[in-house]
Amino acid sequence: MADIKAGKLDGIGKDAAKQQLYGAVRMLELVSGSVPAAKLMKDGLAAIEKMPA
Numbered sequence: 001m002a003d004i005k006a007g008k009l010d011g012i013g014k015d016a017a018k019q020q021l022y023g024a025v026r027m028l029e030l031v032s033g034s035v036p037a038a039k040l041m042k043d044g045l046a047a048i049e050k051m052p053a
Contacts, residue, residue, distance in 0.1 A: 001040070001043060001044055001047060004017060004021075004044065004047040004048060004051065005047050007051075009051070010051055010052055014048050014049075014051055014053070017048050017051065018045070018048055021040075021041070021044040021045070021048065024040065024044070025037045025040050025041045025044070028040055
């Protein structure tokens with residue numbers, strides 16, 4: 001999330017950023033459950049939508 005918000009992933013594009021987000025969400029879901037994972041997914045997708053095209 002911090003890298004997305006800081007613009008560090010702007011160069012890889014939205015699709016690649018989404019793939020990285022999905023991996024992080026899945027790992028969080030396995031470790032902490034579905035509630036924190038769902039929040040990360042929501043916040044991550046919102047941040048990705050703000051990335052430049």
